[in-house]
Amino acid sequence: MVLGLVALALLASYNGSSRTEDGVVVTGPVQIWGTMPGEGIQLMLRDLAEQFDTYQDVSYRYIAPVDFESTLIRALADGRGPDIILTSHEELVSTRGRIAPYTYEQFPLRDIRDRYIEGAQIYALSDGLYALPIAVDPMVLFWNRDILATEGFLSAPRTWEELINVQFDDLIRRDFDRTIRRGVVAMGEYNNVRNAFGLVSMLLAQGGSRGVVDSVDGYQISLNQSINNSGNPIRTVADFYTRFSKPANTLYSWNRSFSEDRAEFIGEGLVFYFGYGSEGRTIERLNPNLNFDISEVPQGAAASVRRTYGKFYGLSLLRTTDNASGAYAVMGLLGGADIADTIAINSGLTPVTRQTVAAGSNDTYGRVSFQSAAIAYGWLNPDPQATDVIFATMMQDINENRGTVDQSTSDALERLEFEY
Numbered sequence: 190m191v192l193g194l195v196a197l198a199l200l201a202s203y204n205g206s207s208r209t210e211d212g213v214v215v216t217g218p219v220q221i222w223g224t225m226p227g228e229g230i231q232l233m234l235r236d237l238a239e240q241f242d243t244y245q246d247v248s249y250r251y252i253a254p255v256d257f258e259s260t261l262i263r264a265l266a267d268g269r270g271p272d273i274i275l276t277s278h279e280e281l282v283s284t285r286g287r288i289a290p291y292t293y294e295q296f297p298l299r300d301i302r303d304r305y306i307e308g309a310q311i312y313a314l315s316d317g318l319y320a321l322p323i324a325v326d327p328m329v330l331f332w333n334r335d336i337l338a339t340e341g342f343l344s345a346p347r348t349w350e351e352l353i354n355v356q357f358d359d360l361i362r363r364d365f366d367r368t369i370r371r372g373v374v375a376m377g378e379y380n381n382v383r384n385a386f387g388l389v390s391m392l393l394a395q396g397g398s399r400g401v402v403d404s405v406d407g408y409q410i411s412l413n414q415s416i417n418n419s420g421n422p423i424r425t426v427a428d429f430y431t432r433f434s435k436p437a438n439t440l441y442s443w444n445r446s447f448s449e450d451r452a453e454f455i456g457e458g459l460v461f462y463f464g465y466g467s468e469g470r471t472i473e474r475l476n477p478n479l480n481f482d483i484s485e486v487p488q489g490a491a492a493s494v495r496r497t498y499g500k501f502y503g504l505s506l507l508r509t510t511d512n513a514s515g516a517y518a519v520m521g522l523l524g525g526a527d528i529a530d531t532i533a534i535n536s537g538l539t540p541v542t543r544q545t546v547a548a549g550s551n552d553t554y555g556r557v558s559f560q561s562a563a564i565a566y567g568w569l570n571p572d573p574q575a576t577d578v579i580f581a582t583m584m585q586d587i588n589e590n591r592g593t594v595d596q597s598t599s600d601a602l603e604r605l606e607f608e609y
Contacts, residue, residue, distance in 0.1 A: 217515040218246040222261065223275030225324065225502040226467070227251040229536030230275065233528060247519055249275070255574060258283055265509055272510040273520060278311045278501040278567045281319060282408070282609065288505045290317030304526070308499050308566045309541040314403045320503025321524030322541045324533035327499040327561035328387050330487065331454060331462040331472060334480045336360065336371075345461070345484040352461075352487055353440065360460050361442060372459045373442045375450030377434020377588065379581040382443075383451045386577055388463045389426060390568060391498035395489060396422035400568035401609075408569060408609045413602060424598045431587045431594075455479060465500065466558030467537040483557045485564075499565025501541065571608035579604045 221230070230249045237244035250271070252260050257280060264270040265287070274284065296318050301310060309322035332345040340359040346352035352374070362371035379385045393400070397419075399411035412423045432440045447453055454462035455476045464472075469483055486497045504524050510516045522528060530540040539555070539562040540546060550559045570576050583601040586592040592600065 217243070217512050219248075219273065219512060219515050219519045220271040221247070221249045221273040221275055221504075221519070222252055222257075222264075222271040223249065223502075224252060224254040224257050224277055224280060225275045226536045226538070229324075229532040229534070229538070230523070232535055233523070233532050237522075254280070261287075265507075270507065270509055272507060272512055272516040274505050274507060275323065275502060276320075276505070278320075278503070279570045279573045281312065282569050282571045284505070285314075285319060287507050287509065288319050289508045289510075290314070290319045290505075292317045304543065305541050306543055306546055306563055306565075308562075308564075309501055309503075311501060311567050311569070312503050315405050320505040321520055321529070322501060322503045323524065323529045324502045324536060324538035325499040325541050325562050325565055326465040326467050326502075326538050327558055327565040328384065328391050328463060328486060328497045329466050329557055329561050330484045331464055331469070331481055332484060333454070333457060333460050334482050336457070336460050345482070346487050347485075348490040349487045350490040357440065357442075363441070367436045367441065369442065369444065369447075371457075372447065372453065374433060374461045374463070375443045375447070375453065375459060376430050377432065377443045377584070378445050378447075379577075379584045381445060381447055381449050383449050384463055384465065386570075386573070386580060387465070387498045387500070389430065389580055391463070391486060391496070392426040392430065393422050393568075394496040394498060394566050395492065396420075396425055398422035398426075398568075400566075401570075403569060408571075410602060410605055410609070412568075412605075413598065421598070423602070424594055427583060427587060427598050428594045431584055434588055454481075466539060466554060466561065469554035470537060483554050485557060485561055495564045497561050497565050499562065499567055501565075501567055502538070571605065575608050576605065579608075 227249055234244065234247055234249060237247070254277070257276065261270060276284065298313060301313050301318060305322050308325060312318055312320040312322060330345055337343070342356055346356055357373055360373045363369050375382050376388065382388065393412060397415040397417060399414045399416055402409040402411055413421045415422050432438045433442045434444055435441060450459055450462055451464060453459040455472060457479070463486065472479065472481065488495050504520050506516050506520060523532065526542045526544070530542060530545045533540040539558045541562065546559055546562050550556050579601050583597045586597040587594055
């Protein structure tokens with residue numbers, strides 16, 4: 190009851206400001222733990238602490254996604270956990286039971302839809318809003334400008350058909366024995382593709398998959414069901430994805446002998462790299478001499494809507510907090526449009542407020558990231574590590590002929606069900 194009253198009061202007067210009519214918001218000690226890169230939020234907290242003494246007790250601790258859940262569980266068991274978490278939607282299912290959500294009386298669904306881009310609404314579940322969305326890292330296409338120009342292409346492919354039917358044969362380099370000397374795209378294998386989960390999820394979104402549907406009755410796994418009830422998206426994706434690692438296929442472009450795809454791209458052994466928008470600066474730093482660019486991911490030529498995958502980040506209040514009023518005040522401040530947008534941009538990510546995304550960006554990488562954010566979507570992943578194993582096994586079973594595409598995708602769906 191106390192949490193609800195505090196939330197109502199803050200949301201009713203919430204305008205992204207650091208002050209109330211009575212002066213500076215008094216927060217008390219508030220700990221934030223998260224998997225979002227810490228640069229932007231730590232910079233914001235330092236600025237606030239310089240302006241207001243009460244924010245000197247607000248801190249952010251970054252924890253690697255692979256370690257987050259176990260670290261949080263141990264801390265809560267010892268009675269020393271955080272008040273707020275700032276995690277991606279990929280951790281939402283596993284942390285849901287520990288979060289105190291906003292009800293739709295506190296934060297109406299109409300307001301959520303008006304404020305945030307479509308994909309950020311993944312936090313709006315059947316019984317409330319489980320996070321104040323802060324940022325998104327959309328999947329984009331990085332491409333080697335020199336290689337494409339040398340082969341007579343001045344831009345990245347806008348469609349999969351253009352990539353496969355127009356550019357692929359000119360870009361691939363294979364010896365007479367099918368040894369790949371230069372790959373086009375890193376698909377087919379899973380374990381040496383840095384963003385394999387995001388790439389497969391992007392293809393599922395483009396294929397019209399319903400993803401995972403949340404309801405009062407639980408999670409309904411609908412990766413194999415399309416929005417327009419035509420075909421089996423996960424089967425189509427698995428079949429398409431694995432073609433790029435089969436030596437007998439004309440699309441053969443990648444195999445397990447390669448190092449991770451981003452390293453191959455940086456070393457100019459790969460023409461295209463599917464990565465997140467935030468990786469642009471990293472690639473630039475790792476190879477300052479690489480002449481590369483960034484574009485939206487290819488879409489189907491007949492697609493009526495554009496889609497990519499995005500990793501969304503949001504602020505959530507833990508039920509176990511001992512400082513509910515202070516934590517809500519911090520969430521209200523950091524989750525305000527202006528401050529949240531600043532945190533996102535300073536973190537190398539993209540804002541999720543409609544007004545800011547619509548305004549666009551003139552940054553070298555930001556322009557495409559902003560455009561991609563508007564078409565970015567995610568799905569309710571039960572456990573990122575477990576899902577990676579399931580998807581990797583599915584692709585490997587198909588590649589090694591241990592099961593047909595139908596059998597392998599069916600097995601994967603059954604394994605996913607056990608994770609919810």
